[in-house]
Amino acid sequence: MSHRKFSAPRHGHLGFLPHKRSRRHRGKVKTWPKDDPSKPVHLTAFMGYKAGMTHTLREVHRPGLRISKREEVEAVTIIETPPMVVVGVVGYIDTPKGLRNFKTVFAEHISDECRRRFYKNWHKSKKKAFTKYCKKWQDEDGKKQLEKDFAAMKKYCKVIRVIMHTQMKLLPLRQKKAHVMEIQLNGGTVAEKVDWVRERLEKQISVHSVFSQNEMIDVIGVTKGHGMKGVTSRWHSKKLPRKTHKGLRKVACIGAWHPARVGYSVARAGQKGYHHRTELNKKIFRIGHGIHVEDGKVVKNNASTNYDVTEKTITPLGGFPHYGEVNNDFLMLKGCVVGPKKRVLTLRKGPQKKHLVKVKPGAQEEL
Known part of the structure; x- marks a missing residue:
């Protein structure tokens, strides 16, 4: 050999x-798909x-x-x-350093499976997430502030993303905490995107309306x-000959004498997967x-x-x-x-x- x-x-x-x-x-x-204002408003994920x-x-x-x-x-x-549930909207403005969060508006009613995501331990918590925020939708001053936020989004924002969560109660899984993510809206003007979200707050969106x-x-x-794995399993390096001293599922030479350190590009044992x-x-x-x-x-x-x-x-x-x-x-x-x-x-x-x-x-x- x-x-x-x-x-x-x-x-x-x-x-x-x-x-x-x-x-x-x-x-x-x-990275999100490139926006095309000529198309109707649609979700991208x-x-x-x-x-x-x-x-x-x-x-x-x-x-x-x-x-x-x-x-x-x-x-x-x-x-x-x-189906996923719409629970909020985020508006982003353009800056010299890239996009920056400008306004975030949440829905009036947010389910427990979504609120669980905001806690490390739901059982030990006081379960008060969004209890104060939802009162904005009930009094006059709060409604005026929400209208200002939506108007500011239409005026200044360049990118609109929807906050949506999955419904764990419909799945055969043990987990109760929903997965929450922002999904970018493409197509139409910014005002049309904001109106699209307002109409669908707290409503379910099916996968049929996103993909075809x-x-x-x-x-x-x-x-x-796969956890901790050796170099042969992790990097698929070639096994050494049968009579090799001190093991054969190894890399024979891990570098020269000098520089007196192991380079980053040398295959080593460690985490595999995830x-x-x-x-x-x-x-x-x-x-x-x-x-x-x-x-x-x-x-x-x-x-x-x-x-x-x-x-x-x-x-x-x-x-x-x-x-x-x-x-x-x-x-x-x-x-x-x-x-x-x-x-x-x-x-x-x-x-x-x-x-x-x-x-x-x-x-x-x-x-």
């Missing part, structure tokens, strides 16, 4: 350093929970390819997306955590309706197709392993996404930068 460095000079991408645990459990949107994976059998329609009009099995991920079938979206989340990642261009195969009542009847048929007309739900027999039943609206995405079951995922409209992200021809195929 001479000339080891030529068989594996180095392993692992240095662009994702440092490999340490994410500071946040929920995926953060670090949503939140969902990973239920698990299954597969689809479909006929490919891509003229010119050998696989066209053949059946193909593809892996898909099911993400449960119960065949759309390409980005998935932002935190990967599955990293914040953004995956681009995930195709939506289907946006399914949850179990609902229609004309006095409970409708559970949300997984049938034109070729398989059997009435059935998307949940497999016995439920999704380590998750349970999917009873709400859901997204079916092609391929896999980050994180384990039950992980909260942020779904963003995409692609963001078309000159940097190459969309494969198969992405344009209509399902």
Whole structure:
């Protein structure tokens, strides 16, 4: 095994350093789609929970390819997306240093699952969050101040974002504390955006009003955590020969004598997984309706197709392993996404930068 460095000079991408645990459990949107005032006002992101994976059998329609009009099995991920609730609005102004928070207005009634997010320990707290703030909506002076805030947003703000939270009570999860995030509004003028939010305060927004079938979206989340791992598992470096002294799942040379320190780029043991990642261009195969009542009847048929007309739900027999039943609206995405079951995922409209992200021809195929 001479000339080891030529068989594996180095392993692992240095662009994702440092490999340490994410500071946040929920995926953060670090860049939003570019605003286009000519389009109607719309949300640019949503939140969902990973239920698990299954597969689809479909006929490919891509003229010119050998696989066209053949059946193909593809892996898909099911993400449960119960309606989110609008509880506030934030206005941002432009400054020489970037965007700055100008005004924030919350709704009159905020549910307990949202208020839990503002406490470390809800059980031991006095549960008084927003009890004083909600009185603004009840007296005349408070209403005048709110009107001034909305008017100031329309006059000075450049960016409007909505404060929304998920509904944990609709999910088969043990957690009661909702996930809260700001979602940017795109399209229309600033005044139209503010009016859009005012009309929808305390109301539910479904995933059908944000995304559509065949759309390409980005998935932002935190990967599955694996804890402390050795260098071979963490960086996929090549194992040393069988008779190596003091172990073989190691890096043989971690640097020269001088400089007398280990460089940052040398693969070492440490934390593996639980990293914040953004995956681009995930195709939506289907946006399914949850179990609902229609004309006095409970409708559970949300997984049938034109070729398989059997009435059935998307949940497999016995439920999704380590998750349970999917009873709400859901997204079916092609391929896999980050994180384990039950992980909260942020779904963003995409692609963001078309000159940097190459969309494969198969992405344009209509399902």
